[in-house]
Amino acid sequence: MSTFESIVKVISDYREMDPEEITLSTTFEDLALDSLDMTEILMGLEDEFGITIEPDEKLENVEQLVTFIDDQLEKNA
Amino acid sequence: MIKTPICDLLGIEYPVFQGGMAWIADASLAAAVSNGGGLGIISAMNANGEWLRGQIREAKKLTDKPFGVNIMLMSPFADEVAKVVVEEGVPVVTTGAGNPAKYMPAWLEAGIKVIPVIPSTGIAKRVARAGAAAVIAEGGESGGHIGELTTMALVPQVCDAVDIPVIAAGGIADGRGFAAAIMLGAVGVQMGTRFLVAHECNVHPNYKKKILEAGDIDTASTGRRLGHPVRSLKTPFTREYMKKEYDPNVSNEELEGLGAGALRKAAVEGDEKAGCFLAGQIASMVTKEQPAAEIITDVCTQAEEILKGACKWVR
Secondary structure, eight states, X not given: OOHHHHHHHHHHHHHTOOGGGOOTTOBTTTTTOOHHHHHXXXXXXXXXXXXXXXXXXXXXXXXXXXXXXXXXXXXXX | OOOOHHHHHHTOSSSEEXXXXXXXXXXXXXXXXXXXXXXXXXXXXXXXXXXXHHHHHHHHHHOSSOEEEEEETTSTTHHHHHHHHHHTTOSEEEEXXXXXXXXXXXXXXXXXXXXXXXXXXXXXXXXXHTTOSOEEEEOTTSSEEOOSSOHHHHHHHHHHXXXXXXXXXXXXXXXXXXXXXXXXXXXXXXXXXXXXTBTTOOSOHHHHHHHHHOOTTOEEEEOGGGTOOEEEEOOHHHHHHHHHHTOTTSOHHHHHHHXXXXXXXXHTTOOTTTOOOBOOTTGGGOOOOBOHHHHHHHHHHHHHHHHHTGGGGOO
């Protein structure tokens, strides 16, 4: 499963929504995810990828999250 | 005498923290609370490093007891003040409005006890993992920026979620709230509104008067639409704000603009029309000005009596 697909799975499970509705350009504001929701989602992704995910900057959309996680995976490899 | 693990951890006599209220919690109040045996906390709010340094040095002249600094992580000066607390040897840092993870390594290396204010179990777990010494679980009864859960719901769940000490905050005005916090699993309490009327608090007299005159339904939460709700006393400012908040023709930018500077107007100028008077739901239980030390002993003495009598209904 690619990073994008894993993110879609975690978010769509959390929001109980159709995964097809989530694209790279989907923003977290579109999904009505506040900072508390983002904490839960990041923790779900940590379990999924087995790494710690602590973004310094606020991530606005799915594409930024994919890039951030890919960078972390590369650092941890 | 109430003694819990947080007393030994921080070197304080009573497990009572004073909230790091922006524009209110300065060196004078923090030192008075620390001298009274609690943990006084200076609010770094949105001020720069040199302002904070001045406050820390002032507090050190007024007390030799431990005190803390609250860092508002959304401040444009967060990086700067994060360094100042290390340089000035501040023993305790509390944080709010964000994730303190990036500052933790430097703070832990400096021996600082980091105690984030948290609104959920998820955030509690993350900060515990990053090395927090304790957490302050603050429910929506509090004044200022509020989370979704009440103190009653949040505190026991956070106690279940982490192994580090939990301080309860939000809706605590006296010994009853303190005793209740202990029953929920906390080992201490943080109070904001109650300390606002301390003699040593330099907030404008109008602010103190409004707290002392407040009734139980006199606070409201505004700003939910912007994603960061705030609890304050109902005033012309909040009424105006709420009208615009519910008006879809008013943009988020305009709403943000309405709020800018409103707390300062309340705390420094006592502006009863345009000021935003942050206060918790227990404001109506705060009925007299007292020295900070007396507030601490009143709350702890009452809590002790209640806890000793807590089994009276058990047959």
